[in-house]
Amino acid sequence: MLRLFALGLAALTVLVVPASARDKLTIYTYDSFISDWGPGPKIKASFEAECNCELEWVAVADAVATLNRVRLEGSNTSADILLGIDTSLAAEASATGLFEDHGIDTQNVSLPVTWTDKTFVPYDYGHFAIIYDSEQIETPPASLQALVNGDPDQKIVIQDPRTSSPGLGLLLWMKAVYGNKAGEAWTRLSKRVLTVTPGWSEAYGMFTKGEAPMVLSYTTSPAYHMVAENTDRYRAAAFPEGHYMQIEVAGMLKSSRNKPLARQFLTFMTGPGFQNHIPTNNWMWPAGKISEPLPDAFDKLVKPAKSLLLPAEEVRANRKAWIDEWLKATTK
């Protein structure tokens, strides 16, 4: 039994021992980014082709967890770059004091909003949207207000803002549109909420199983179904009040021992070698230069008339209070 245990440990250890020799750049990110079907492996290949270095991806479960890992490790983290947190966490990340200004030329960056942050560089973006099943719903809600006030028997599944990034996104969306009246709006919306899941996967899984005809996701979600499954059954509802944005960013750590290489990567990140892999691997809009046309499916996606984004510092200062407001309004 002991021998079996020892053997097991030995085998497990073999699985995690890295092999390295060249200059190495370590990037922490969320795990779906570097899965076989994510953009990570392709980006690694194209960056290594021009940097004469080794890019090591270290994946943690999700974006919040990557930031927390760096917080747990503090200044002796082995990460050079953290990639994957979004704008609602950016101020919190800056406040840890662990990040250094990127200092790169961001002329390639293209976003629906102007980007001025000195610490983080954006690499893709998306808009939150209510995705509906066109086989269950003929006329989707035409606005956020219609969603909030609609038929309570027509259900939606959302995510918990205490545990999930899209959940936090909807909280901010409601805040951006309703301001001081967000609490009342939540009370009304909660009548339509079938359930609140801890993460995106549970909610989207319930939605595709047909349990609810609407789910909180991204405007880009239908692109996946069109490209990979050849169906336009799942569509995004366009809201004239605007759609809240999620911009995903990367930043360089102060403790990095390889800052020139880290800067080289951040610059590379805004160009085609990185950006070409974003649309059909990460299912988000590229935030930099691409050299290949976007897939046709992206043309058919809802393009929000207005992009909503609250200032990062305001989000940081008020997140807890807004979550309390949400809790009070939805547990009435």
Added chain:
Amino acid sequence: MLATRSAGFNPAIIAAAVALGLIILAVATPMLALVAIAPSMPSLGADYLAFVWAITKFTLLQAGLSTLLSVAAAIPLARALARQASFPGRSIILRLLALPLALPALVVVLGIIEVWGRQGWVSTLVQGIGLGGPLNIYGLTGILIAHVFFNMALSARLMIASLEQIPPENWRLAAQLSFTSRHVFRHIEWPVIRSVLPGIASLVFMLCIASFAIVLVLGGGPKATTLEVAIYQSLRFDFDPPRAVLLALLQILLCAGLFVLGGRMATDIAVMSSVGKPARRPDQSASRFTDVLTIVAGLGFIALPMLAIVVSGVTAPFAAIVSQAVFWRALATSLILALTAASLALAMAWSMLAAQRTIMRRRTPSRTASALVSGLQASGSLILVAPPIVIGAGWFVTLHTAGLAGSAAPAIVAIVNALMALPFVLRILRPAVVGQAQVHDRLCASLGISGWQRWRLIDLPVLARSLALAFAFAAALSIGDLGAAALFGSADFVTLPLLLLQKMGSYRSFEAAGIALLLAGFCLGLIWLAEQLKPGAQAQ
């Protein structure tokens, strides 16, 4: 002889002390590490305390009700399955009862929704025959359905294991006395069930207290917030490690307190061992009809969500799944983890039980020895209510500080999984081992058989069935575990449940459904394998 024994410590006691130390170390180290990195004390205002009080009440309510229902429903099911020893497909049913443990909560939740949801099978049936609108299980009902699904199966399996150890002599006697089913229950079955009930109920209670995804998804919203959710929240967006540790301690103390209360109701383990051949139970034919009904109903409840998982899994693109190298890597990692964790859990449980046996053999156990026994019993369960996110984050800090984050992580995952399996293993082995001890101790002493010889010649053959079952549960638990494995996630350390979650998280729900099915299949394979490794099976 008594003097020499108390003077020096027996190897079994030393082994047990090591196991106990390991458990305390595994739980305390991460908590201390998290407190140590804290820049400040946790922020706990009056509002927050009121919130904690409210969620504590809900946590206890849902866990208490879940336990009550699971155990109450398990008793008739266990009796029926134990009684109908020749029920067609019985051995397969028994294996299925261990399966829910191996399935990640997310998979089970979707299976339950497929059966009980608004658009589920039951809803469709109810609407089809005109009995009203769609079912709405979201709320306490949904939480209870899911918890009973997991834990009725588990409780029934553990009860059957002890019912099967009733000596055939009892059945012959019952036949001679023309016992009815009621008599059998009162005089034979209930004493056995009662002796294992506190152990089973406490296990189920802990599993329900620590339940997280099920409570949020099926609970219908933030009204169904448990301590585990608050702990998770503290360590994610709020990033307040000391608060997470405080809440984790509250959860552990809550369970510990309830066990102290519950411990007074515990009875001694019934002595059960026999050398005779299995006897036919006198009440088998008379209760056949109601037993079949009970089995069909109980099994239906457990099997339907599993069937839903199979139905969504069979159409999965298996060719695509198995053509990915990452699938095979994940499978290898999961199998090695499961086998390592299960072996380790069995070895630890054995050393703890051997120590207990040694101590109980003494006529006047020393104070230290008694304290060790109760410590062993309580701490064996500790890890189940220690939130995986706290354990994972804390261990991460510890290993990182020691510069071992990459290399030691798999070992920690295996150890944490083994510790999580320990409460199950102890509950399966303890009645058997203690019963054996009471029967065989004197015989072994008079024949001078001890140590390895005794283990090989006496214990192993008689305990083979319990060991196989314990191994199966431990392997199932760690092959399906996500908590420990997810926290050390790196590109090179992917387990099957982790891969499944990654697929779910990137729109690939068809592939995820296929992986869930394969996961269940491998788990059944492990259970079957464990059953084949019974060197002394013919002795029974």
